[in-house]
Amino acid sequence: MKRKCQVCGQENGSCNRYYFSPANIITICPACLAFSCDDKAKIARQAHKAGRLVKEEVSKKRW
Numbered sequence: 001m002k003r004k005c006q007v008c009g010q011e012n013g014s015c016n017r018y019y020f021s022p023a024n025i026i027t028i029c030p031a032c033l034a035f036s037c038d039d040k041a042k043i044a045r046q047a048h049k050a051g052r053l054v055k056e057e058v059s060k061k062r063w
């Protein structure tokens with residue numbers, strides 16, 4: 001399933017999702033995660049470092 005990157009707006013099958021708060025998830029493609037200077041990318045990078053990657057089986061559970 002393709003997801004739309006919230007930073008560049010492109011649909012990418014390898015987009016990752018990260019929690020940046022319990023109620024908010026950001027979808028971002030690997031290129032934006034690595035290289036974008038967008039504020040959302042910075043947040044996603046922090047979430048990435050904190051290990052807050054959304055796993056599909058986890059996302060179905062409640063926080």
Ligand SMILES: [Zn+2]
Nearest residue numbers: 005008029032
């Ligand atoms: Zn992107």
